[in-house]
Amino acid sequence: MLKESIARLGNRTLQGVGRIGFAVRFFVAIMLHSGTAFRRFGLTIREMYFSGVQSLVIILVSGLFVGMVLGLQGYETLQTYGSEDALGILVAMSLVRELGPVVAALLFASRAGSAITAEIGLMKATEQLSAMEMMAVDPIARVVAPRFWAGVISMPLLAALFSAMGIFGGYLVGVQLIGVDEGSFWSQMQSAVDFEQDILNGVIKSVVFGIAITTIALFEGYDAPPTAEGVSGATTRTVVTSSLTVLALDFVLTAFMFRGLS
Amino acid sequence: MQHDNLVEIEDVAFDYGARPVLKGINLTAKRGQVIAIMGSSGCGKTTLLRLIGGQIKPRQGTVRVAGESLGELNQAGLYRLRRKMGMLFQFGALFTDMTVFDNVAFQLREHSDLPEDAIRDMVLMKLHAVGLRGAAHLMPAELSGGMARRVALARAIALDPQLVMYDEPFAGLDPISLGITGNLIRRLTDTLGLTSILVTHDVHESLKIVDYVYFVSEGVIVAEGTADDIRASDLPYVHQFVHGEAEGPVTFHYPAAPYVEDLRLGRQSA
Amino acid sequence: MNKTILDLWVGLFVIVGIAALLFLTLKVGSMNTVTNSDSYEVVARFENIGGLKTRAPVKSAGVVVGRVADVRFDNEVYEAAVTLRLDKRYAFPKDTSAAIMTSGLLGEQYIGLEAGGDSVKLKDKDRIMITQDAVVLESLIGKFLYGNAQEGAPK
Numbered sequence: 001m002l003k004e005s006i007a008r009l010g011n012r013t014l015q016g017v018g019r020i021g022f023a024v025r026f027f028v029a030i031m032l033h034s035g036t037a038f039r040r041f042g043l044t045i046r047e048m049y050f051s052g053v054q055s056l057v058i059i060l061v062s063g064l065f066v067g068m069v070l071g072l073q074g075y076e077t078l079q080t081y082g083s084e085d086a087l088g089i090l091v092a093m094s095l096v097r098e099l100g101p102v103v104a105a106l107l108f109a110s111r112a113g114s115a116i117t118a119e120i121g122l123m124k125a126t127e128q129l130s131a132m133e134m135m136a137v138d139p140i141a142r143v144v145a146p147r148f149w150a151g152v153i154s155m156p157l158l159a160a161l162f163s164a165m166g167i168f169g170g171y172l173v174g175v176q177l178i179g180v181d182e183g184s185f186w187s188q189m190q191s192a193v194d195f196e197q198d199i200l201n202g203v204i205k206s207v208v209f210g211i212a213i214t215t216i217a218l219f220e221g222y223d224a225p226p227t228a229e230g231v232s233g234a235t236t237r238t239v240v241t242s243s244l245t246v247l248a249l250d251f252v253l254t255a256f257m258f259r260g261l262s
Numbered sequence: 263m264q265h266d267n268l269v270e271i272e273d274v275a276f277d278y279g280a281r282p283v284l285k286g287i288n289l290t291a292k293r294g295q296v297i298a299i300m301g302s303s304g305c306g307k308t309t310l311l312r313l314i315g316g317q318i319k320p321r322q323g324t325v326r327v328a329g330e331s332l333g334e335l336n337q338a339g340l341y342r343l344r345r346k347m348g349m350l351f352q353f354g355a356l357f358t359d360m361t362v363f364d365n366v367a368f369q370l371r372e373h374s375d376l377p378e379d380a381i382r383d384m385v386l387m388k389l390h391a392v393g394l395r396g397a398a399h400l401m402p403a404e405l406s407g408g409m410a411r412r413v414a415l416a417r418a419i420a421l422d423p424q425l426v427m428y429d430e431p432f433a434g435l436d437p438i439s440l441g442i443t444g445n446l447i448r449r450l451t452d453t454l455g456l457t458s459i460l461v462t463h464d465v466h467e468s469l470k471i472v473d474y475v476y477f478v479s480e481g482v483i484v485a486e487g488t489a490d491d492i493r494a495s496d497l498p499y500v501h502q503f504v505h506g507e508a509e510g511p512v513t514f515h516y517p518a519a520p521y522v523e524d525l526r527l528g529r530q531s532a
Numbered sequence: 533m534n535k536t537i538l539d540l541w542v543g544l545f546v547i548v549g550i551a552a553l554l555f556l557t558l559k560v561g562s563m564n565t566v567t568n569s570d571s572y573e574v575v576a577r578f579e580n581i582g583g584l585k586t587r588a589p590v591k592s593a594g595v596v597v598g599r600v601a602d603v604r605f606d607n608e609v610y611e612a613a614v615t616l617r618l619d620k621r622y623a624f625p626k627d628t629s630a631a632i633m634t635s636g637l638l639g640e641q642y643i644g645l646e647a648g649g650d651s652v653k654l655k656d657k658d659r660i661m662i663t664q665d666a667v668v669l670e671s672l673i674g675k676f677l678y679g680n681a682q683e684g685a686p687k
Contacts, residue, residue: 042535045542053545092560127355134315135417136344137372157549164552167560186559191589191596192640193561203553 023219030148033141043146051112052154058107063162066099067091067169075178084180088189091170096193096202100163102250105209108155109242113217116147117238120221121231144222148214155210156203163202201257208253209246216242268293268425268457269314274323276309283309285481296451296458298468300503301478307461311427314459315349316340328424345373348418348426352433354410356402363398366417373421388416392446408439412446419450428460432467444471465504469493477503570620572656573601576630577611582666584632584641590616592645597622600643616643625650631664641666
């Protein structure tokens, strides 16, 4: 009994490591075949429509609400210490550093990541990828790489939009609704938020998340068993794996970026 | 023509892991002929097509297309050779995110710098050849199975290949579409000077149009000959296949332990 | 979908996205970050810096003129050595004093510079001699309780 479960654990581990190995090779293949994605940028633009533009609504609406909640909760907490003026700092800092990149990435993983996996998985299941190969067109260059770069370009833009929308939401609730002084809201925010430390690091985070999510989504689709069951399983795995990866990466990146501050 | 035989397969063996699929196949396809590879489901016919297309490499033996041995080609050489091939996949494998027109234009756009006007004319010509010029603006989802198959055929011949392979071109078609597709394959082969290899288990439809037939069973070629030879053949396997009989050398049961033993009849039940 | 419309949408998306980035950079953050090239550093020693952290603002007359670049403990004199990175546009006299202040009662701590009257200006790697420590609330309250709040301000 015990022997069996240890063997199962070992087997699982080996499989997991093997898959990571495949994923890394897949990533390298994408890098090597990225020429087409830039030479014929139209292909990448098309994919940006599907991953970027179509994620806009969910990103903007969620950003607005997250910002509004931050404004409300932040005010409740800050006013007990009599420092409502710092509301701008609280809203902006939490959005720019953490919530913007992370929540936008989680939404992106479930909105665009799952769609990418399902699409690639179905293309594989219906032999479209094989057909492409038989037509002497490399599917990695023609199908995978443009989607990868579209995701990597879209992610920081979406994260920035999320943060901007969130700050606007915080402003609406804090300044317009509750009545925090508008001048101190913005000026405190400006003096506290640093370009390099906060905004640039947030952008770097979102680029890393974009790379991670699109790689996982594309790999899961490309690796999916060519059945309805296989594709749906791969789609679920994309959302779970990329969400966990985003959170883990966020911890690592935060530890590196802001360690000097504590 | 430098070679009379466009495709030459010599003593090819292939296996998926421990399961042998092909064990020493010899097969040739002459230019201008329609060749059929027949056999029951799962006998390795599709594997054979994938070997000719270079998507998989044989464990043993050589596959030569237009005089070039596929095993010795690198990726670039393989892609170069594949431009001389077209392939019709089982369910068409049309790109579902493109219109019929864009599907047929795909290779022209990928492999040539032709102006859009020229591409348009060529695509409409190919679509006309399969009788679907009027469907150019439709999406693959709006096509019937037979129409999708014909669009895929137009796409396969878009670059005027020398060799076209068909994976089960008759599967899942109604009798009318069946006849249309069969005639189309024969006509295109003759008018465009193609060589066609079709993999099928539809005996009656394919015997009407093919020049030469190979029967594959258990990974080896069990019979070959012209359509008339096959019809007249008295080999038990071919006879069973052509006449669709349930009993014969191919049994209904997958190899298994004796029935009685499996059901634990002879034993004392607990 | 029509290719032109698709391109238009993506173009719009990129423009709005970049606008959001610009908004974050200019309106939310302060782009006038003092970088190494256009700044100079001076050191000030404090007996107690309270809760001062690196990157805290350095203000003079309420205007941000620089940031705290480094906070170290000087093991020879048992004091905190704070490195201030000041914008080159602002030159201060040599007898400028630095004080650790708190914005509001419990707000963030920053360094306030008060210009002196010397005609010689501070140069890179110079030291600010006159400093005023952070007000530690606990000791302030303690002193108040013992009745000498009038002399509560340290030093």
